[in-house]
Amino acid sequence: MTAASSTGQGNGVRLGVVLLATPLLLWLLVLVILPHVDLLLVSLRERIAFRQYEFSFANYIAFFVEPLYWNTYVRTAVMSIMATVLTLIIGFPVSYYIAKIMRGRGKNVLFMMCLIPFWVSELVRTFGWMILLRESGVISSFLQWAGLVDGPVEMLYNDVTIMVGLVYTSMLFMVVPLVSVLDSLDDSLIEAGYDLGGNAFTVTRDIVIPHAMPGIASGCIVVFMLTLGNYLTPNLLGGKDSLWFTEQIYTQFITRFNWESGSAFGFLLLVLSSLIVWIGLKLSRQTLADTVR
Amino acid sequence: MIPSIPQPRFYKGLYTAYVAVFFVYLAAPLIVVGVFAFNDSQFPSMPWNGATLKWFFGDTRPAIGIFNDRQLLRSIGTSGFVAIWVTALAVFVGTCNAFLFERTHFPGKNLLYVVALSPLVIPGVILGISILVFSNAIANNVEETFGWDLAFLRPGLFLVIIGQFAFVTTITTLVISARLRKFDFSLEEAALNLGATRAAAIRTITIPFLKPALIGASIIAFLMSFENFNTTLMLVGSDAPLTITMFDRLKQGSTPALNALSLMLMVVSGALALLAVFAQRGGQGDKT
Amino acid sequence: MADQFDLECRNVGKNFDRFVAVDNVSLTIPKGSFFSILGPSGCGKTTLLRMLAGFQEPTSGDILIKGKSVLGVPPNRRPVNMVFQHLALFPMMNVADNVAYGLRRRGVDKATINRKVAETLARVGLPDSGPKQISQLSGGQKQRIAIARCLVLEPAVLLLDEPLGALDLKLREHMKVELKQLQHEIGTTFVYITHDQSEALVMSDQVAVMNAGKFEQVGTPQDLYYNPQTAFVASFVGESNRWRGTVGETTGDYVAINLDKGGVILADKAAHASLPTGQDVEIFVRPEAIAIGRSDAAPDPVPGNNSLTGTVENVLFNGAASSVQIRETATGHEMSVALPQTGAFANLRAGDVINLAWHASQTRCFAGVLPSGIEGGQS
Numbered sequence: 001m002t003a004a005s006s007t008g009q010g011n012g013v014r015l016g017v018v019l020l021a022t023p024l025l026l027w028l029l030v031l032v033i034l035p036h037v038d039l040l041l042v043s044l045r046e047r048i049a050f051r052q053y054e055f056s057f058a059n060y061i062a063f064f065v066e067p068l069y070w071n072t073y074v075r076t077a078v079m080s081i082m083a084t085v086l087t088l089i090i091g092f093p094v095s096y097y098i099a100k101i102m103r104g105r106g107k108n109v110l111f112m113m114c115l116i117p118f119w120v121s122e123l124v125r126t127f128g129w130m131i132l133l134r135e136s137g138v139i140s141s142f143l144q145w146a147g148l149v150d151g152p153v154e155m156l157y158n159d160v161t162i163m164v165g166l167v168y169t170s171m172l173f174m175v176v177p178l179v180s181v182l183d184s185l186d187d188s189l190i191e192a193g194y195d196l197g198g199n200a201f202t203v204t205r206d207i208v209i210p211h212a213m214p215g216i217a218s219g220c221i222v223v224f225m226l227t228l229g230n231y232l233t234p235n236l237l238g239g240k241d242s243l244w245f246t247e248q249i250y251t252q253f254i255t256r257f258n259w260e261s262g263s264a265f266g267f268l269l270l271v272l273s274s275l276i277v278w279i280g281l282k283l284s285r286q287t288l289a290d291t292v293r
Numbered sequence: 294m295i296p297s298i299p300q301p302r303f304y305k306g307l308y309t310a311y312v313a314v315f316f317v318y319l320a321a322p323l324i325v326v327g328v329f330a331f332n333d334s335q336f337p338s339m340p341w342n343g344a345t346l347k348w349f350f351g352d353t354r355p356a357i358g359i360f361n362d363r364q365l366l367r368s369i370g371t372s373g374f375v376a377i378w379v380t381a382l383a384v385f386v387g388t389c390n391a392f393l394f395e396r397t398h399f400p401g402k403n404l405l406y407v408v409a410l411s412p413l414v415i416p417g418v419i420l421g422i423s424i425l426v427f428s429n430a431i432a433n434n435v436e437e438t439f440g441w442d443l444a445f446l447r448p449g450l451f452l453v454i455i456g457q458f459a460f461v462t463t464i465t466t467l468v469i470s471a472r473l474r475k476f477d478f479s480l481e482e483a484a485l486n487l488g489a490t491r492a493a494a495i496r497t498i499t500i501p502f503l504k505p506a507l508i509g510a511s512i513i514a515f516l517m518s519f520e521n522f523n524t525t526l527m528l529v530g531s532d533a534p535l536t537i538t539m540f541d542r543l544k545q546g547s548t549p550a551l552n553a554l555s556l557m558l559m560v561v562s563g564a565l566a567l568l569a570v571f572a573q574r575g576g577q578g579d580k581t
Numbered sequence: 582m583a584d585q586f587d588l589e590c591r592n593v594g595k596n597f598d599r600f601v602a603v604d605n606v607s608l609t610i611p612k613g614s615f616f617s618i619l620g621p622s623g624c625g626k627t628t629l630l631r632m633l634a635g636f637q638e639p640t641s642g643d644i645l646i647k648g649k650s651v652l653g654v655p656p657n658r659r660p661v662n663m664v665f666q667h668l669a670l671f672p673m674m675n676v677a678d679n680v681a682y683g684l685r686r687r688g689v690d691k692a693t694i695n696r697k698v699a700e701t702l703a704r705v706g707l708p709d710s711g712p713k714q715i716s717q718l719s720g721g722q723k724q725r726i727a728i729a730r731c732l733v734l735e736p737a738v739l740l741l742d743e744p745l746g747a748l749d750l751k752l753r754e755h756m757k758v759e760l761k762q763l764q765h766e767i768g769t770t771f772v773y774i775t776h777d778q779s780e781a782l783v784m785s786d787q788v789a790v791m792n793a794g795k796f797e798q799v800g801t802p803q804d805l806y807y808n809p810q811t812a813f814v815a816s817f818v819g820e821s822n823r824w825r826g827t828v829g830e831t832t833g834d835y836v837a838i839n840l841d842k843g844g845v846i847l848a849d850k851a852a853h854a855s856l857p858t859g860q861d862v863e864i865f866v867r868p869e870a871i872a873i874g875r876s877d878a879a880p881d882p883v884p885g886n887n888s889l890t891g892t893v894e895n896v897l898f899n900g901a902a903s904s905v906q907i908r909e910t911a912t913g914h915e916m917s918v919a920l921p922q923t924g925a926f927a928n929l930r931a932g933d934v935i936n937l938a939w940h941a942s943q944t945r946c947f948a949g950v951l952p953s954g955i956e957g958g959q960s
Contacts, residue, residue, distance in 0.1 A: 016397075017393070017397045017399055020389050020390075020392055020393040021393055021399075023385070023386040023389045023390070024386065024389060024390050027458075027459070028405070028408050028409060031455060031458070031459040032408070032411060032412060032415075032420075032459060033408070034427055035420075035423035035424050035426065035427035035428075036415075036423050038423065038426055038427040039419075039422065039423040039426050039427070042426050051433075093308070093311060094311075094312055097308065097312045100295050101295065101308075110316075112570065113316060113320075114319065115566065115570070116563050116566060116567075117319050117320070117323055119516055119562045119565070119566035120323060120558060120559045120562055120563070121519075121522075121536060121539075122520065122522060123522060123540060123543070123555075124323070124326055124558055125322055125323065126322075127322075127326055127543060127547070127552075128322025128323055128324075128325050129322050130547075131552075132321060132325055138325055168318070168319075168322070171319070186667070186669065188665040188666070188667060188669035189669045189671060190295050190298070191297060191636055191663075191669065192665055192670075192671070193682070194298055194635075194656040194657040195634060195656050195657070195659075195661075195662055195731075196682050196683035196686060196730065196731070196734065197657050197658075197683045197686035197687055197734070198657055198682070198686050199657055200300075206674075206682070207673065210673035211672075211673060221414065225413070225414050226416075228416055229415075229416020229417055229418055230523075231418055231522070231523050232522055232540070236543065246416070246523075249418055249419075249422065250418070250526070250527075253422055253527065254527075259426060262422060263422065263426060266418070266422050266423065269416060269418075269419060270415065270416070270419050273414065273415075273416060274414070277414055297631070297637065298636070298655070298656065299635070299638065299656075
C-alpha cells in the first residue's frame with residue numbers, strides 16, 4: 001500500500017514535470033530550433049529548376065565573392081562594436097551617478113526617466129531624430145538662427161547619425177544592468193579603497209569595474225545583439241547608403257525572393273553575433289546564464 | 294565617487310552637467326516628436342506655423358487627423374489583436390517555464406535553460422526569416438502530399454503572432470522566474486500543512502504571490518509585441534500592424550499625423566510602463 | 582607636547598541640518614593605547630569615527646593626527662586606516678591582493694610588497710592564506726585579513742567600526758581576546774567603537790562613553806565601572822538596581838536617601854557632598870555589590886551597612902552570571918541580586934526569605950531625575 005502510493009506520487013510528480021515541460025519543448029523545438037535548422041538547410045541548397053534543389057555551398061561562395069556583401073558584413077560588425085563601446089562609455093558614468101551618487105527619491109525618479117523613453121516604439125524615437133537632424137529640422141534651423149551656418153544643413157544619411165541613433169536606441173539595455181549591478185556595490189568597499197590610499201581612478205579600476213563586470217558583459221551583449229540585428233535605425237537615419245547587413249537579408253528575401261541566399265546571409269549574421277558574444281563572454285569571464293541574473 | 298568621499302566642487306559640477314546633458318539627449322527626440330504633432334504645417338519640420346489640433350481630429354484632405362484615418366485605426370486594431378494573443382500565450386508559457394526551471398530538477402535542465410535564453414541573442418530579423426522559411430516548408434510539404442493549402446502558414450497575422458511569441462516568451466520567463474525565485478517555499482508547505490491540496494496551495498498562495506510579476510510580464514509582453522518591428526517585418530502579410538504602417542508612411546514622407554500618433558503611443562505606453570514598474574515594485578515591497 | 586598623542590580632537594562637532602550628531606567632543610589618545618568609544622546606536626559614535634577617517638567633515642572643531650591637523654585632508658591621504666563594520670574586503674581580489682592593495686597605491690615595489698604581505702599575514706596567524714579567495718575564509722579569518730590589510734600600511738591609528746558585530750557569540754568572545762593581544766603586540770593605536778560594553782571593557786585601556794553626541798565620561802574600564810560620573814554611565818556600563826529618591830539627613834559619614842516609594846538607603850557622604858538636602862536623585866546599586874545571606878543567619882550590624890530582607894521571586898540561573906529577583910519585604914521594591922556560585926545558594930527557591938546587605942560606599946546617587954524615556958541602554 002505504502003509502496004504503491006509512493007510510486008504513485010513519484011509518477012504524479014514526473015507527470016507534472018512532463019506537463020510543465022511540454023509548452024517549453026514545443027516552443028523551443030517548433031519555433032526556435034527547427035526553424036534555424038531549416039534555415040541552415042535552405043542556405044545550403046541551390047535551386048536547379050522549379051522546386052528542384054541540390055546541396056551546394058553556392059550561396060556562401062557568392063557571399064565571399066561579392067565585395068558588396070562582404071563589405072556590408074564587416075561594416076555592420078565594426079559599427080555594431082563601436083556602437084556598443086560608445087554606449088558603454090556614455091552610459092557608465094550616468095549609471096554610476098544614478099546608482100551611487102543619487103539618494104532616495106531622486107534616484108528612483110532619475111532611473112525612471114532613463115527607462116520611460118524606451119517604452120516608446122523605436123520607430124517613434126527614430127522619427128524624433130529625423131525631425132531633429134533633417135535639412136529642414138530643428139537643429140539645422142537653430143544653427144541658422146544662431147548664425148553659425150549660412151544655409152540649411154543636412155545631418156541625416158551619414159555614419160555619425162547612424163551611430164547617434166544606434167547608441168540612443170541601445171542606451172536602456174546598457175543602463176539598466178549597470179545601475180542594478182552598481183547598486184549592489186557596497187559603499188564601504190569604495191570607502192575602504194580610499195582609506196587604503198586609492199584615488200578616483202584606481203578605485204574605479206580595481207573595485208568598481210571588476211564588481212560591475214557582470215553588468216557590463218550583459219549590457220554589452222544585449223546592445224551588440226540589438227545593434228547588429230537592427231533594421232529601422234540604419235534604414236531611416238542612414239538612408240540608401242546605410243549598408244546594414246539586415247537590409248541585405250531583407251532585400252534577398254522580400255525584394256529578390258532569393259530565399260536560399262537570404263538564409264545564408266541570415267545564418268552568417270547569426271554566426272557573427274554568436275561568435276562575438278562568445279568572445280565577449282570569454283574576455284569578461286562571464287557566462288550567458290550569469291548575465292541575465 | 295560617492296557622497297562621503299570629498300571631491301573638488303569643479304569635478305562634481307562637471308559630472309552633474311554631463312548627466313544633465315545626457316538627459317537632454319534622451320528627451321530631445323521624444324519632445325520634438327510630441328511638439329510637432331501640433332504644428333500647423335504639412336510636414337513635421339521647421340518652421341513653426343502655429344498650433345493646431347487638425348492632425349488629431351481633422352477630417353478633410355490633406356489634413357486627415359489620426360482619429361479619422363481608417364487605415365491607421367485598422368492597423369492599431371491589428372496590432373492590438375496580435376499583442377493580446379502574444380501576451381496571453383507568452384505569459385502562460387512563461388509561467389510554466391518559471392515553475393519548471395525554479396521548482397523541478399531533471400537532467401539537461403541547464404542546457405534547456407540556455408536554449409530558452411537563446412531567443413534573446415538571436416536578432417529579430419533572423420528569428421523572422423527562420424520561422425518564415427520553416428512554416429513555408431511545412432505548408433509546401435503539406436500541399437504536395439495532401440493537396441491542402443494551409444493559408445495560415447503563409448505570411449500573415451498567425452505567423453506574426455508566432456514569431457513575436459517566440460522571443461517574448463523568453464522575457465516573460467525571466468520576469469516570472471525572478472519573482473518565483475524569491476518565493477518562500479515554506480509558505481506553500483504551511484498551506485499543505487493546513488490541509489490544502491497541492492493545486493489549492495499553488496492557486497491560493499503561490500499565484501497571488503506571483504501576481505505582480507504576472508501583471509508586469511503581461512504589460513511588458515504587450516508593449517514588446519505592439520512595438521515590435523524586426524520580426525514582424527519579415528512575417529507580415531496583407532494586414533499590416535501599426536509599426537509596419539507607420540514605417541511605410543515614414544518612407545513615403547511623413548505628415549504631422551505621424552507625430553500625433555506617436556504622441557498618443559508615447560502617452561499610452563508611458564502609462565503602461567509606469568504601471569508595469571509599480572506592479573513589480575509593489576511586489577517587492579510586500580516581500581521586505 | 583602634542584605629538585605624544587597619536588590622535589586629538591578639539592571641540593569637534595557635526596550637524597546634519599538641524600540634528601546635532603556630534604556635540605563639541607574633545608579627546609586625546611596617547612600613543613599605543615586601545616581606546617574605545619562606547620555608546621548606544623545613534624549616539625554619534627559612527628559619525629565621529631567617520632570624521633576621523635575623513636568620510637565626513639566636522640562642522641566645527643579640529644582633528645589632529647600626530648600633532649597635525651587633518652581637516653580637508655581626503656581619506657586616501659590620512660595616516661589612519663579603518664576596519665569597516667562589514668569588513669569591506671574586496672571580493673574581486675584574493676587575500677594577498679587585498680592586503681597588498683594599499684602598498685600598491687603607494688607605489689611600493691613588488692618585492693617589498695610580497696615580503697610585507699607575507700609578514701603581515703604571518704603576524705595575524707594566516708601565513709598560507711594569500712592565494713585564497715575572500716569567500717573561502719571563515720568569519721574570524723576575514724576579520725584578521727581586514728585588520729592585516731590596514732596594519733600592513735603601518736597607520737598612525739587603526740579605526741575599528743564594530744567589526745565583531747557580525748560574528749556569533751563564541752567567536753566574538755574569542756576575537757575580543759585576540760584583538761587585545763594583537764594590539765598589545767604591534768603597539769598601534771586602536772580606536773574601537775562599539776555598543777557592546779563587554780567588548781569595550783575587556784579590550785580597552787581607555788573607554789569614552791558617548792550619549793546623544795557627547796562624551797559622558799572618559800576613563801579606564803575600572804573607573805567607569807566603579808566610579809561612574811553620570812547616571813547614564815552608571816546605567817549603561819554594567820547592571821544596576823535603580824530607585825528614585827531625595828537626599829535626607831546626614832549622620833556621621835553617611836547620608837540617608839529617602840526612596841520615593843518608601844524606605845531609606847544609606848550612601849557615603851564624602852562621595853555625594855555636592856548633593857544638597859532635598860535634592861531629587863537617582864540611586865544605583867550593582868547587583869553584584871549586594872551580599873545575600875540566609876534569613877536564619879542574621880548579619881552583624883556594621884556601621885553604614887544597608888541591610889534588608891526580601892522574598893525570592895525568581896532564580897535566573899545562568900551559570901556564573903546567575904541572579905535572583907527579590908521583592909523587598911518592607912517596601913515591596915523589586916531588586917536583582919547576583920547569586921554567588923560558591924554552592925551555598927544552590928538550593929535557593931522562589932519564596933525563600935533572605936537577607937540583603939551592602940555598604941553605603943556601594944550606593945551611587947546622581948542629581949536630577951532623568952525623564953524615564955531616555956534611560957540608558959542595558960541596565
